[in-house]
Amino acid sequence: MDFNDTPEEAAFRAEVRAWLEANAELRGPEDGGGVDLGELVDDETLSAAKAWQKKKADAGWACIRWPKEYGGRGATAIQGVIWNQEESKFKTALNIFGIGHGMCGPTVMTHGTPEQKERWIPKLLSGEEVWCQLFSEPSAGSDLAGLRSTAVRDGDDWIINGQKIWTTGAQFCDWGILVVRSDPNAVKHAGLSYFVVDMHSPGIEIKPIVQINGGTGFNEVFFDDVRIPDANRLSEVGNGWAVAITTLMNERASIGSGGGRAGIGDLLRLAQEVELNGAPAIEDSGVRQKLADFYVRSKAVQYTGNRTVSALSQGKTPGPEASLGKLVGAVLIQEIAAYGIELQGAAGVLNDHDNTAHEGSWQERYLGIPGLRVAGGTDEVLRNIIAERVLGLPPEARVDKGIAFKDIPTGPPSK
Amino acid sequence: MNFDFSDDQKLLQQTAKDFLEEHSPLSLCREVLESDAPYSQSLWKGAAELGWLGTAVPEEYGGAGFGYLELAVVAEEVGRALAPIPFSTSVYLATEALLLAGSDEQKKRLLPKLVSGESIGTAAFTEKAGQNGVESVEARVDGGKLSGSKLPVPDGEAADVAVVAAQGGKGLSLYLVSLTGDAVEREAVRSLDPSRPAARISFEGAPAELLGTEGDGAALAGRVLDRAAVLLAFEQLGGTQRAFDLTREFALQRYAFGRPIASFQAIKHRFADLWCEIELARSNCYYGAWALSNEDDELAEAACIARLQASRAFDLTAVEMLEFYGGVGYTWEYDCHMFYRRAKSTSVVLGNPASWREKLISRLEADRAA
Numbered sequence: 096m097d098f099n100d101t102p103e104e105a106a107f108r109a110e111v112r113a114w115l116e117a118n119a120e121l122r123g124p125e126d127g128g129g130v131d132l133g134e135l136v137d138d139e140t141l142s143a144a145k146a147w148q149k150k151k152a153d154a155g156w157a158c159i160r161w162p163k164e165y166g167g168r169g170a171t172a173i174q175g176v177i178w179n180q181e182e183s184k185f186k187t188a189l190n191i192f193g194i195g196h197g198m199c200g201p202t203v204m205t206h207g208t209p210e211q212k213e214r215w216i217p218k219l220l221s222g223e224e225v226w227c228q229l230f231s232e233p234s235a236g237s238d239l240a241g242l243r244s245t246a247v248r249d250g251d252d253w254i255i256n257g258q259k260i261w262t263t264g265a266q267f268c269d270w271g272i273l274v275v276r277s278d279p280n281a282v283k284h285a286g287l288s289y290f291v292v293d294m295h296s297p298g299i300e301i302k303p304i305v306q307i308n309g310g311t312g313f314n315e316v317f318f319d320d321v322r323i324p325d326a327n328r329l330s331e332v333g334n335g336w337a338v339a340i341t342t343l344m345n346e347r348a349s350i351g352s353g354g355g356r357a358g359i360g361d362l363l364r365l366a367q368e369v370e371l372n373g374a375p376a377i378e379d380s381g382v383r384q385k386l387a388d389f390y391v392r393s394k395a396v397q398y399t400g401n402r403t404v405s406a407l408s409q410g411k412t413p414g415p416e417a418s419l420g421k422l423v424g425a426v427l428i429q430e431i432a433a434y435g436i437e438l439q440g441a442a443g444v445l446n447d448h449d450n451t452a453h454e455g456s457w458q459e460r461y462l463g464i465p466g467l468r469v470a471g472g473t474d475e476v477l478r479n480i481i482a483e484r485v486l487g488l489p490p491e492a493r494v495d496k497g498i499a500f501k502d503i504p505t506g507p508p509s510k
Numbered sequence: 511m512n513f514d515f516s517d518d519q520k521l522l523q524q525t526a527k528d529f530l531e532e533h534s535p536l537s538l539c540r541e542v543l544e545s546d547a548p549y550s551q552s553l554w555k556g557a558a559e560l561g562w563l564g565t566a567v568p569e570e571y572g573g574a575g576f577g578y579l580e581l582a583v584v585a586e587e588v589g590r591a592l593a594p595i596p597f598s599t600s601v602y603l604a605t606e607a608l609l610l611a612g613s614d615e616q617k618k619r620l621l622p623k624l625v626s627g628e629s630i631g632t633a634a635f636t637e638k639a640g641q642n643g644v645e646s647v648e649a650r651v652d653g654g655k656l657s658g659s660k661l662p663v664p665d666g667e668a669a670d671v672a673v674v675a676a677q678g679g680k681g682l683s684l685y686l687v688s689l690t691g692d693a694v695e696r697e698a699v700r701s702l703d704p705s706r707p708a709a710r711i712s713f714e715g716a717p718a719e720l721l722g723t724e725g726d727g728a729a730l731a732g733r734v735l736d737r738a739a740v741l742l743a744f745e746q747l748g749g750t751q752r753a754f755d756l757t758r759e760f761a762l763q764r765y766a767f768g769r770p771i772a773s774f775q776a777i778k779h780r781f782a783d784l785w786c787e788i789e790l791a792r793s794n795c796y797y798g799a800w801a802l803s804n805e806d807d808e809l810a811e812a813a814c815i816a817r818l819q820a821s822r823a824f825d826l827t828a829v830e831m832l833e834f835y836g837g838v839g840y841t842w843e844y845d846c847h848m849f850y851r852r853a854k855s856t857s858v859v860l861g862n863p864a865s866w867r868e869k870l871i872s873r874l875e876a877d878r879a880a
Contacts, residue, residue, distance in 0.1 A: 096512060096513065096514065096515060096516075096579055096796065096799065096800045096803070097511070097512045098511060098513065098800065099511065100511060101511075101512075104511070173511075363874065363878070377871075377875070380868070383867065383868060383871040384864060384867050384868070386871055387814075387818070387866075387867030387868070387870045387871050388818075388867065390815070390870060390871075390874065391794070391814070391815045391818045391819050391822075391867075391870070392790065392819075394794060394797070394815050395790035395791070395793050395794050395815065395819050396790070398513070398793035398794060398796065398797050399789055399790060399792075399793040401511065401513045401793070402513050402514070402792075402793055402796070404511055404513070405511050405512055405513035405514050406514075408511050408512060409512070409514070416789070419785075419786050419789055419790075422782075422786060423786050423790065475775075475779070477782075478775075478778065478779040478782035478783070479775070479778065479779075479782075481781075481782035481785055481786070482778035482779065482781055482782045483778070485782075485785065486758060486778075486781055486782070486785060488758075488761075488762070488772045488773065488777075488778050488781060489762075489769070489770055489772060489773035490773070491773070491775065492769065492773065
């Protein structure tokens with residue numbers, strides 16, 4: 096048992112570190128960072144993000160885990176972790192490529208034809224083109240395979256109609272991965288096909304969603320007779336679900352880590368700064384008990400992440416058990432944020448940068464976190480994944496098996 | 511980074527597991543639980559012969575000379591088996607106290623006997639309800655003679671030597687006291703977990719030998735408890751995993767409404783939550799073992815988070831076990847109550863969760879002030 100790098104890992108870290116030091120500035124404690132609460136990306140942020148990605152790509156430090164033939168370094172999983180750990184210590188541009196590099200790229204590499212890979216992968220890697228994901232629909236979230244947007248064949252094209260939702264960054268993206276229903280008469284999972292769509296196509300309308308925290312990082316995307324060439328289809332017609340699973344497995348692998356940023360350090364500081372019943376809150380035994388519980392859990396999530404890294408280091412592939420970090424971590428961040436507001440007493444009602452403890456960051460977190468609990472799998476979906484894939488418990492009894500999709504019962508459409 | 515046990519340590523763990531599966535089935539725990547015997551002598555002898563009692567004791571004192579990572583994996587198996595032996599008291603408390611503070615002469619005289627199992631040690635700290643360590647101790651030592659009463663003394667009937675907390679001339683100190691002399695009266699008391707029973711022990715002028723520095727008892731007891739907390743957390747982890755595995759098997763076999771009950775989301779989601787609690791406990795335990803084996807400054811914090819999360823996971827799992835089994839879980843005949851008893855007992859025996867939470871926050875404050 097050893098918390099330190101192996102000699103090979105240490106050498107790689109030094110190499111990474113040297114390049115980062117030559118090309119970026121170290122992040123200070125005042126530089127913030129942490130939880131992404133779904134903010135809109137402005138033009139300036141966008142060009143800075145593309146410039147940083149280009150710089151990395153030119154030096155061979157972009158998408159290092161991708162095979163060399165696609166511009167990566169063929170790096171190991173632990174090297175990927177080391178790169179991420181080191182890069183996060185520097186003041187770099189916002190990473191707007193998480194979905195493209197974490198999910199779209201690996202899917203195209205797995206299921207694309209040589210021509211498709213040639214067309215898309217290099218510009219995805221270099222940041223010249225940005226990608227988004229068009230999976231969820233108003234009536235298909237946790238039950239993604241229940242999606243209803245349609246693709247109808249027309250000569251060499253497909254014509255797409257319907258609506259997607261929760262698409263991060265749709266406004267500035269060039270390409271999107273899209274799952275649609277190509278055969279409503281087939282059973283649910285067999286009627287889907289998978290496309291790459293040009294986000295500049297006529298007939299695509301993008302409307303930002305206003306979140307509960309006022310942010311507008313996500314969008315609704317409407318398709319009105321949008322044409323996609325058949326050459327942009329990934330894998331066979333009707334095999335879309337298998338391709339989508341590839342995407343989702345990569346999503347799970349790219350979430351997971353986190354945990355250390357639950358905010359327990361800030362909460363301890365806040366408890367020392369504010370009073371409760373006329374004395375520093377930290378002296379109250381009830382507060383102390385609560386802080387201790389948060390601390391135990393924060394550390395447990397952090398060390399569980401370390402065990403995952405350790406498994407990677409030994410060449411093992413973390414499986415569905417990586418769901419734990421998100422399931423436990425998101426609830427914990429939410430509880431800590433809620434308690435951060437409570438510790439402020441009646442002033443907890445404020446959400447004003449200049450007049451609230453810690454510049455209103457507790458209220459901001461509180462309003463941002465619910466998104467984290469549903470993104471990339473709700474708590475309930477994650478519990479199913481753990482129960483079925485980790486613990487081997489039987490799947491749910493289902494009423495949508497073996498019948499044509501069009502005959503599956505459905506509720507009224509959501510607003 | 512390697513946040514895992516080595517192959518050799520895993521092999522040791524597997525050997526311990528195999529041995530206990532054969533020699534310490536749950537029926538052995540039940541046998542002790544249902545009898546007046548305070549522990550299983552045959553299993554104790556077996557554990558001693560395998561060298562487990564001296565896993566982390568240097569060879570010069572008769573031990574195996576391994577480290578705490580090895581002791582931790584053995585502890586996990588002892589916990590998984592609900593082994594009815596005074597392992598935690600004799601090894602994590604008495605032996606560790608001697609290793610920490612004993613003079614060379616004391617170690618040479620006492621450790622070989624503890625390692626061979628010929629002698630069983632324990633710690634007698636608390637005296638009444640509401641105590642979690644050595645606070646408010648009233649027992650006194652005057653002129654080398656101990657007077658006072660201790661309750662509960664874990665494995666107090668089985669042990670023949672105790673590390674006793676008492677007020678000395680220079681304040682609270684720890685003493686080594688033989689429990690077999692005339693001035694010691696032992697009384698069996700009914701215990702929540704009779705497979706690991708406690709006793710009341712009264713001392714009326716029993717010879718007491720100073721352990722460590724006089725007046726340093728509180729600090730020393732704190733260090734002993736930190737070490738014991740990590741090791742007991744591994745026992746708790748093993749017990750939790752066993753309870754979880756048995757419950758999972760049961761839920762897969764048990765049918766209701768035409769389906770295995772393990773197929774209902776109401777049950778599956780609770781299994782998923784328990785699994786998370788156990789994995790979190792495992793992570794904190796591993797960190798504790800690392801801190802313990804490196805004699806790291808972080809042990810003070812690591813012990814708290816290992817003990818708190820392991821106690822929580824064991825408590826929750828044992829409670830759910832009875833619930834998932836339904837009516838049969840509440841019968842004497844089924845084994846669920848042995849886990850239920852062990853979980854609650856281990857969550858308080860070294861001090862309750864509230865006291866460890868307080869300890870954790872105090873230590874974090876001290877770190878921040880430093």
